[in-house]
Amino acid sequence: MLVGMRTHLEVAAMDPHRVAAPIAAVFEALSRFLPETPDLASVPDDPLYYALGFLVALAVLYVLYRFVRWLLRPEGVAFRNLLERHDEINVLMHPNPDPDAMAAAMAVESIAEHVDTETVVQYPGRIRRPENRAFRTVLEFDCDRIEAASDIEHTDGIVLVDHNTARGFVDSEEVEPIAVVDHHPGNGTGSEFTDIRERYGATASILTEYLDDLDAAFDPERGGEDALVVDSELATGLTYGVQSDTKNLTRGCTEIDFDVCAALFPAIDQDLLRRVTTPSVSHDVLRVKAKAIDRVRVEGAFGICNVGDISNVDALSQAVEELMRLEGASAVVLYGINDGTVHVSARSHDDRLHMGECLRRAVGDIETASAGGHPRMAGGQIPLSGLPTDDSSNAPDFEWFDDRILGAMNGEY
Numbered sequence: 001m002l003v004g005m006r007t008h009l010e011v012a013a014m015d016p017h018r019v020a021a022p023i024a025a026v027f028e029a030l031s032r033f034l035p036e037t038p039d040l041a042s043v044p045d046d047p048l049y050y051a052l053g054f055l056v057a058l059a060v061l062y063v064l065y066r067f068v069r070w071l072l073r074p075e076g077v078a079f080r081n082l083l084e085r086h087d088e089i090n091v092l093m094h095p096n097p098d099p100d101a102m103a104a105a106m107a108v109e110s111i112a113e114h115v116d117t118e119t120v121v122q123y124p125g126r127i128r129r130p131e132n133r134a135f136r137t138v139l140e141f142d143c144d145r146i147e148a149a150s151d152i153e154h155t156d157g158i159v160l161v162d163h164n165t166a167r168g169f170v171d172s173e174e175v176e177p178i179a180v181v182d183h184h185p186g187n188g189t190g191s192e193f194t195d196i197r198e199r200y201g202a203t204a205s206i207l208t209e210y211l212d213d214l215d216a217a218f219d220p221e222r223g224g225e226d227a228l229v230v231d232s233e234l235a236t237g238l239t240y241g242v243q244s245d246t247k248n249l250t251r252g253c254t255e256i257d258f259d260v261c262a263a264l265f266p267a268i269d270q271d272l273l274r275r276v277t278t279p280s281v282s283h284d285v286l287r288v289k290a291k292a293i294d295r296v297r298v299e300g301a302f303g304i305c306n307v308g309d310i311s312n313v314d315a316l317s318q319a320v321e322e323l324m325r326l327e328g329a330s331a332v333v334l335y336g337i338n339d340g341t342v343h344v345s346a347r348s349h350d351d352r353l354h355m356g357e358c359l360r361r362a363v364g365d366i367e368t369a370s371a372g373g374h375p376r377m378a379g380g381q382i383p384l385s386g387l388p389t390d391d392s393s394n395a396p397d398f399e400w401f402d403d404r405i406l407g408a409m410n411g412e413y
């Protein structure tokens, strides 16, 4: 049993908004399990009735025992019971799903399959990063893209994994999930089941605990005929889900995430894991990385770089992460031009600045620009026509742009 195993009651009690839920559950269960009270005054003085009374007492004890067991059932059992109540479910991942979301979806699918519940996995956005694409291909993970709520196949059984409010597609606000399993902050809930553990490094860790709650066989050699078996694809996917969400167990993880990887270890296929973690990189991406490394301009702790024309916009985010490894650099902004638009990708681990705010302020005066994001991760798009032009050459003035961004990073705007 994993160290962090949580019962349904504990998980419910962790959320102060839902304290009422377990209490209501207790009453509901009592009314379901307890027999009706017999009318004691009418019981005649007969040994047969005493024997009968004894039997009734035994029955009550048994019911109580079952009730306590039900109350203390592990969260994974509660989750499986929920899936079992539905003939078909629809697992929904967040936009541009990452390995954690995909691994969680895989696990839900395998639990559902074990109780004969049909599963469809869907996502909005795109699966673009090489690691994410490798995950999908190497682990033979099946999922379909949606653009609107009307594309969702089974709207009565939506399970959200790795996010708690549906987003990123038309009419996403109309989605009412039955279940939510996540580790991000937020107020999203499922109508029948909600398990949000912000302390955990990955949703894959929560799902691995569920599998453990369900006595799944993590060793391909073991497990009875009816056992839920964690096959090598699922184990490898879950491990990589935890690894990628915690930067290889170095960021935002707990002992539970380590524990989960250890539990999965016997079932991992090392070769599959290697193929997922180190996919081949396209020439485009390498070229952008090479330019970025060659051209980066470092001012104090900040780096800025224009890689010029690019054909693949996604290469920017991969290149900027490479530049963040630069010694002494605490924040880097990288940009390139594609189809008349300047695409910006920025990262920071400097607590002095909020990268999203910096970019927003830097291009705030350009009407057609959009920029923003998180403190440590941000991006933006500025039409080339929005940039001032160089007096002599009439070309966009990128020096002005660099100074503008560095100025915002230094708190000048």
Ligand SMILES: [Mn+2]
Pocket: 100, 101, 162, 183, 201, 202, 203, 245
């Ligand atoms: Mn995650």
